[in-house]
Amino acid sequence: MPQPANPEPVHDHDAMLSRKFGKEVANYFSGSPLNRVGFLRGDHKFLSQALNHPSTKFLLCNDLQPLVADKAGDKLAYVKFEDVQKVVGKDPYDTTEEAMLSSYDSGAYMPQMIFLGIDEKSKDALSFTNKKNTHTGAPYFAIDVTPKKSVQAECEKLIQELKGRGLEFATGRVMDIVAADAAIYAEARQLLDWNLRNPFCAQCGQPTLSVNGGFKRTCPPKDLSRTASKTTSGISNALPTTGIQPTDASERPPCATRKGISNISFPRTDPTVIMAVINHAGDKILLGRQKRWPPYWFSTLAGFAEPAESIEEAVRREVYEEAGVHVGRVVIHSTQPWPYPANLMIGAVGQAIPEGEKIDLGNDPELDDARWFDFGEVREALRVGTSGLGEDAGPEYKEGGLRLPPPTAIANQLMSSVVNGFANGVAKM
Template identity: 75%
Template sequence: MPEQPANPQPVPDHDSMLSRKFGREVANYFSGSPLNRVGFLRGDNKFLTLALHHPSTQFLLCKDLQPLVSPTQKGKLHYLKYADVKPVIGENPYATTETEMIGMYNSNTYVPQMIFLGIDEKAKEGVEYENKKNIYRGAPYFAVDVTPKGGVKEACEELIKTVTDKGIEFSKGRVMDLTSAQAAIYAEARQLLDWNARNPFCAACGQPTLSVNAGFKRTCPPRDLARTASKTSTDENERPPCVTRKGISNLCFPRTDPTVIMAIVNHAGDKILLGRQSRWPPHWYSTLAGFAEPAESIEEAVRREVYEEAGVHVGRVVIHSTQPWPYPANLMIGAVGQSIPGDGEKIDLGNDPELDDARWFDFDEVREALKVGTSGLGEDAGPGYKEGGLRLPPTTAIANQLMTSVVNGFVSGGMEKL
């Protein structure tokens, strides 16, 4: 079984009242980014220009959403400098303000997607920028999509060849072997690059959109220099009306889908409900999960999903922790719930055919599996695993965190307090 990367450390605690009552905060894989996103500077082209050309700036390349990884440092991403990516991104994509950029929009001009990820304030060297009497210092990070396409296809292919000739490769499959900090940086890059790629057209009028706000928003410009003269307008470049250009809804924002994932404990407090899908390896189980629906609270989503998938009725629900999941754009909201005694604990798989099986497992069996039976779906279990025993998701999965908390006293209040 490959070594599982450690989860990020929780935020520092200062003997707070909340921690004394509820225990230390839980941090999950893909969270814990070392970058300050300074989102209020994404629309400042002067800052972005300075950040783009600074010697400390790091550029993460992604091809087909797969990141460039270090050939010598396990668990690390490989970053390039401005001179390396200049043939792809050009001299300065941020040379004009966003208003000017929208006014000069030309749908025939392909612009490679780039995302400003934030600044590393702990870096030894970095940009220094003053904004509204506040000074921000740190090494800037950008993500660049170098998937060969459009007008920069040849430049992307040449850059890819240059790095691969040096033995630097793009990761394959789901990237779950990075250190926690690197995984968080990649998660932000992947989700934003993927969202921009999936939304090239306006949902209201169907016309091409433009990426703005350093990759965090898209807009439907009122004019397009690629348009021919219109018979209905004195402005030959004016596009047909679009409702998104009126009021405050003139931008498209990245999509994040809330997903509930829950450890359900029986009323007696000594068993946990786990399920499995038919495509999973034998004996491999996990906590139940599903998408939250419109006009539904997280607590209601937990109760509905558990009832639909396993027929179990859930009473009290509490939020445990959350996990960004960039495949493609989920926020896993981890919860712990307790079933209603009696008939409420009877398992019935007849409502929703998603699960192949669901069972109540004793805490002791789950504790043993957490020690020797965890792995990714395509990986072997640990060396102490005995064939036929329970298998569970790895520590990088929030399901593992939920089960670990429950069998170690989260429900009974027996977990170690700070």
């Protein structure tokens, strides 16, 4: 399947910064067409109207895989509220957040739902006035329809109905849908995944409740399941570490997260550096490969940033640990959201110091090989030897030649920029 194009960068109106540093680079999974209007996530009046509005679109995910059209599979497929009403059930936003907390029941399963934002270019969209400002757009939600617990039968029935319409859920890593849809899916996947991974309070271990349109989790002071548990078992619900007996059967033991402003848990994003490292002479680029990759396949080095470490320091440390090369100057090139599961790839270009170019793989067994490649060889590989892992290269590729990641990967964008003049100023970003 042909690789989708990357999103167009923000129009800069001949900005001063673009004239000096070059055009902004936009990578795959970025460039969402939605305005996230984060300040409306806690407004249940807005969310309730958005949920039931005719212009609203729902992206369904099954085991975190998005619904797509099965013929081409290059675009997301959306459904209406009436399609998912039996799965979602009663409008969860027809009450206040305070009421949700007071009536919280950890034993009652509710499919995870995420408010993604609004498409302000949509016609016949929802118009909502918040304080003094009116916001108009088609609302977008993501819903987890993985068949399980109390909604298993309804989810299975819905999935079969969707198949009858020629729709199916994508498989594998979703890297072949159009750029705008990829950005919407990235937001949906990362938030659904985060909620799935964080069902309990990190301080007291009790179940948590998803609030704020799916962007926060809170530890409610009460849980109606505790009442049922105490009634049927006659066993105290107090945590053994506290020794405090609640006065209400549904009341939970004290939790530090309910004090002050620390009563919520936010989604995590893991900063990850990925870098194109050039030699001191400026005519070679350092690439590495992992054992699990196909033959002849190389890419730029990458790794997680550590606590109390700048991006520049993370680049130098990762390159030294993985390849033994010492890097001097580091500049930021561009960034890429990566929802597998929650990374922000921070692309950088670094240059080795003259006495630090010798490759040594003895520090870290992560790499199977690392080499310095001439710019010309990389340019040719970018032309004929790119593809997704497990996919064939272009028709001009000759066996034994260098293989590289596709244009939708930030590694490809870094290499392209470097070998086409970014480092020496011949060509801008």
